[in-house]
Amino acid sequence: MAKEEQDKILNEVTESEYKYGFVTDIENDDIGKGLNEDIIRMISAKKKEPKFMLDFRLKAYRHWKTMKMPEWAYLKIPEIDYQDIIYYSAPKQKAKLESMDDVDPEIRATFDKLGIPLDEQKILANVAVDVVMDSSSVKTTFKEALAEKGIIFCSFSEAVQDHPDLIQEYMGTVVPIQDNFFAALNSAVFSDGSFVYIPKGVRCPMELSTYFRINAENTGQFERTLIVCEEESYVSYLEGCTAPMRDENQLHAAIVEIIVKDNAEVKYSTVQNWYPGDKNGKGGIYNFVTKRGICEGVNSKLMWAQVETGSAVTWKYPSTILKGDGSSSEFYSVAVTNNYQQADTGTKMIHIGNNTKSTIISKGISAGKSNNSYRGLVKVVKNCEGARNFSQCDSLLLGDKCGAHTFPYLEIGNPSAKVEHEATTSKIGEDQIFYCNQRGINTEDAIGLIVNGYAKEVINKMPMEFAVEAQKLLQISLEGSVG
Amino acid sequence: MLSIKNLHVSIEGKDILKGINLDVKPGEVHAIMGPNGAGKSTLASVLAGRDLYNVTEGEVIFQGKDLLDMEPEDRAKEGIFLGFQYPIEIPGVSTVNFMKTAVNEHRKYKGLDPLSASDFLKLMREKKALVEIDSKLTNRSVNEGFSGGEKKKNEIFQMAMLEPKLAVLDETDSGLDIDALRVVANGVNKLKTRDNATIVITHYQRLLDYIVPDVVHVLYNGRIVKTAGKELALELEEKGYDWIKEENGK
Ligand SMILES: Nc1ncnc2c1ncn2[C@@H]1O[C@H](COP(=O)(O)OP(=O)(O)OP(=O)(O)O)[C@@H](O)[C@H]1O
Ligand SMILES: [Mg+2]
Numbered sequence: 049m050a051k052e053e054q055d056k057i058l059n060e061v062t063e064s065e066y067k068y069g070f071v072t073d074i075e076n077d078d079i080g081k082g083l084n085e086d087i088i089r090m091i092s093a094k095k096k097e098p099k100f101m102l103d104f105r106l107k108a109y110r111h112w113k114t115m116k117m118p119e120w121a122y123l124k125i126p127e128i129d130y131q132d133i134i135y136y137s138a139p140k141q142k143a144k145l146e147s148m149d150d151v152d153p154e155i156r157a158t159f160d161k162l163g164i165p166l167d168e169q170k171i172l173a174n175v176a177v178d179v180v181m182d183s184s185s186v187k188t189t190f191k192e193a194l195a196e197k198g199i200i201f202c203s204f205s206e207a208v209q210d211h212p213d214l215i216q217e218y219m220g221t222v223v224p225i226q227d228n229f230f231a232a233l234n235s236a237v238f239s240d241g242s243f244v245y246i247p248k249g250v251r252c253p254m255e256l257s258t259y260f261r262i263n264a265e266n267t268g269q270f271e272r273t274l275i276v277c278e279e280e281s282y283v284s285y286l287e288g289c290t291a292p293m294r295d296e297n298q299l300h301a302a303i304v305e306i307i308v309k310d311n312a313e314v315k316y317s318t319v320q321n322w323y324p325g326d327k328n329g330k331g332g333i334y335n336f337v338t339k340r341g342i343c344e345g346v347n348s349k350l351m352w353a354q355v356e357t358g359s360a361v362t363w364k365y366p367s368t369i370l371k372g373d374g375s376s377s378e379f380y381s382v383a384v385t386n387n388y389q390q391a392d393t394g395t396k397m398i399h400i401g402n403n404t405k406s407t408i409i410s411k412g413i414s415a416g417k418s419n420n421s422y423r424g425l426v427k428v429v430k431n432c433e434g435a436r437n438f439s440q441c442d443s444l445l446l447g448d449k450c451g452a453h454t455f456p457y458l459e460i461g462n463p464s465a466k467v468e469h470e471a472t473t474s475k476i477g478e479d480q481i482f483y484c485n486q487r488g489i490n491t492e493d494a495i496g497l498i499v500n501g502y503a504k505e506v507i508n509k510m511p512m513e514f515a516v517e518a519q520k521l522l523q524i525s526l527e528g529s530v531g
Numbered sequence: 532m533l534s535i536k537n538l539h540v541s542i543e544g545k546d547i548l549k550g551i552n553l554d555v556k557p558g559e560v561h562a563i564m565g566p567n568g569a570g571k572s573t574l575a576s577v578l579a580g581r582d583l584y585n586v587t588e589g590e591v592i593f594q595g596k597d598l599l600d601m602e603p604e605d606r607a608k609e610g611i612f613l614g615f616q617y618p619i620e621i622p623g624v625s626t627v628n629f630m631k632t633a634v635n636e637h638r639k640y641k642g643l644d645p646l647s648a649s650d651f652l653k654l655m656r657e658k659k660a661l662v663e664i665d666s667k668l669t670n671r672s673v674n675e676g677f678s679g680g681e682k683k684k685n686e687i688f689q690m691a692m693l694e695p696k697l698a699v700l701d702e703t704d705s706g707l708d709i710d711a712l713r714v715v716a717n718g719v720n721k722l723k724t725r726d727n728a729t730i731v732i733t734h735y736q737r738l739l740d741y742i743v744p745d746v747v748h749v750l751y752n753g754r755i756v757k758t759a760g761k762e763l764a765l766e767l768e769e770k771g772y773d774w775i776k777e778e779n780g781k
Contacts, residue, residue, distance in 0.1 A: 474622070501621070
């Protein structure tokens, strides 16, 4: 990476409070707190959804009511009152917008502060941006260019209106409503999200990116993303988010479903920077995410790359079902926890097809009084011949009040499988910092250097622009954690 | 350039330096010798600003400034370089990136713009040649998996890159093979000017055949107990430290 960028990143380290913490003043169209069938009907009605959608939601809700919040994760989560949450809110907008000039200046200013590249330069940089502010899609760019290739990239709500057949065919096929507590909740109340459809033989000519942002007070976010890649197609999808500073804990339960057909390839990259709470562990987002893809076709590929620095609580295991023969999946992750943050993250690789291959590279960084756990499952079913997995789980500790934990699970049902697991734990030593100091590098920059060096393998898998942002986030989120 | 007056240093309540006095002028080479545990590395670390140690008394003035008042990184940028007795490994951080950051921090301190990528690589090439260090080493992470001698060589390479005013080389010669010793010593000699100074800490007079000191000090039990010309090193080589210990009441 260029020196200028590096410098810029290093300079940003001087700000020690959560950089993106501010609240935009936008009128909200709420439906009040609480959750029951009437509320779900109201959400569905407000979104003018077809009947199949309402039925899906109600079925999910009825199932959710029978479920209990999971307790197996290495997390301490305060009781969540699900009746004390507003399940729908959308920023008030006038008519449909034609161009950027029509976007609410408040919203635009917010995005500018965040550095979200909705402007001309970004478009020139060949990125179409679908911005989700709270629950409603605010603006979609480049749709036409994509449409020419038959690519669909729109908000989930739009897709429900315009492509109900596709939604009906694929929604809930990778993450069924009864999958887990948070998946059921999301399926009942999800507000919006993104839909991507890449037709057969099409390589998506640009990175598709979506920025999510929590805005309204007390509003849980229930995003839903569905990506369908037909045979021989390719897409790289970027998801990134930052959230405003606030005191009350907020619930976030998203679902991502990805379907990859014969010889198709999907790259899904995430920079997650929800508000982590303050230095004393007050506030912060609770992030319970179900991300799963299925490599349905032969030789299909799915790559997950993620940099996780935010949230008070993170519960997240992007997973791949390797169903097609010869399909492969890679999982690259950096998860940072500082202060009182807790993260229980990892992946699941389920080998079903013959000669399927998976790679897991997980890098945990813990600082302050935080706890960082890796939880990963590699499963090879009985009839799967020639499966291969390589897992590497590294932990880096800053200071001695934080924790790093590794929970690898192996379920190998076929003797032909080759599975390798490596794990290391290291510490940033005072002597390393002093060595840097002695060469003229201050402590914050030294930590930045060391941490980015440690995470390099993962960062290198991120698309360029995300890599830059990711490096910034790593350093910013570890500010003040040593010395 | 450097003036140490009555420096007392302790660690965990234990006194290690017990009143060091030392003056170093530009252009000079000082050698510090002394038995194991005498406090040589402690002195070097204190000059560099390691906060493990408590300075209980005394002062250190470097180029007119109170050195003990400065952060370690500022001391470095003021021109103090410590060649570590045990250089530290920093896995994952490439030597190139490390040196680029360091060099540009030094430049920023002097009000200069950062070097462009091509200028930086040119500087690297030049200094690599000077200390005859292999690109195979500089292409790796800082000191990671380096042999003992390679680490020492890398210290001199970094010194060449940063062009310090005062270099304190803590046993840079130990662990070097005979050829490497000559190369490293040549490097140090080539970097010498009338304006900079070097303190070499060593156990072996052999190094001082190459890097010829103006003054040799013997540090014993936290004090400088003898100071003389370069012939003192020969005498120590011959007689060991017993006579020093005796003179200073074991
Ligand atoms: N971190 C520490 N904790 C406790 N004692 C220490 C520490 N560092 C140094 N010492 C003690 O201080 C004394 C001086 O150590 P120092 O490393 O300065 O010796 P030295 O002269 O460099 O020896 P050598 O020739 O073996 O390198 C020794 O007795 C050592 O054990
Ligand atoms: Mg020593």
